[in-house]
Amino acid sequence: MDELAVAMKARDFIAKCSPLSLPVSVDAYAGQIGGVVKSEALQENEDAWSVQLPNGKYRICVNCAHNSRRQRFSVCHEVAHVVLEITADHTSPSWSFARRPPGEIACDIFAAELLLPHKLFKPRVDAADMGFNAISELADEFDASLMSTGSRFATFSRELCAFVLSEGGKVRYSSRSTSLRDARAWIRSGSDLPKDSYSARVRAGEASSGPEEADPDQWFEDWDREGSLYEDVRQLGQWDQTLTLLWFDDENLPPPQAERARWEEDTYGLRELDGNLPWPGKSKRRR
Ligand SMILES: [Zn+2]
The missing domain is CATH 3.30.450 (Beta-Lactamase)
Structure with missing residues (x-):
């Protein structure tokens, strides 16, 4: 699933909850999947976990030691696991982008869409x-x-x-x-x-x-x-x-040097021969 597909799924999901005021309610998102959020003491680097109960509902546990913004993101991330049907792989630390598995990144993208619709x-x-x-x-x-x-x-x-x-x-x-x-x-x-x-x-x-x-x-x-x-x-x-x-700062960037040289030639006609062959890249100006 690519980034765009994840984003579209998130937007479909948001449409069902139609948040209007800010900040968005992550409890409302959890409620949409039949989830209830609990803030509990977890291991230091553990963000959250969720489990489906026998009645089909979800219990989402977030780390009470983390700041509220991180907890809000974690709730949305757990909702993503359910909606995207991606099994959690929380063995690597969530704060490290370098070591994040693809499924977890997909859930992060989904979560960011939910928090910042x-x-x-x-x-x-x-x-x-x-x-x-x-x-x-x-x-x-x-x-x-x-x-x-x-x-x-x-x-x-x-x-x-x-x-x-x-x-x-x-x-x-x-x-x-x-x-x-x-x-x-x-x-x-x-x-x-x-x-x-x-x-x-x-x-x-x-x-x-x-x-x-x-x-x-x-x-x-x-x-x-x-x-x-x-x-x-x-x-x-x-x-x-x-x-x-x-x-x-610019609204439109000037075209690349080689293209501009061509544009100048087209606009002002061929330059007089000066013995120097125009060579793309060589004219690159360094500051
Ligand atoms: Zn996860």
Whole structure:
């Protein structure tokens, strides 16, 4: 099941509960599958478990030691196991994206849809400023984690925008807006945080102090476009996770260098021969 299929199933499920007010009620979601939520003492790293009772209903247990946002996510994650009919594999720690089995990732995607429903979230993303201050406000409003909120913020943004999650200084996951995907901006998973980048500095202990200008060459593979890139960062010290938001200031990026050279030729006619052959890639400007 791919990401889109999971998201569509989640939206069908949400339509049955039709949440209108924020934050959404996770008890209502649990109720939709005949589930009752209990907050109990579980093992330290255990998020939740659920069991079907003889009467067909579900008992969902969440870890009372976890903060309420994590508990809300866990309830939605358990609902996902039932709706998607995916057997739980909770042997690896849930906070580590690097070690997450595919079935668990599918349930996480479903859970994020439930907590931040597209219908309610998208209009707020469209109205929000760029940066973690706005994401943090949305996270409060939806009572969801900064990570889930940031990831979906980038996915739904109309801007050229990406959200990057790194663990231990290595990029583990990224989500991009449609326009940034169309611009073919790739972020390689498994690569180190760009050296001396704002994100790397904040991970090393520098305080984050609002958005900074960034070098697109450092973040995107084989990038040969102009455009002003901005970077904002939050560091989650507990798990050495770095959350990065990247966005271009421009509404439309200038085309890649090679295409622009061709466009200039078409527009202004062939240049006079100057002895230099135009060679795509060689004209790449570095700052
Ligand atoms: Zn699970």
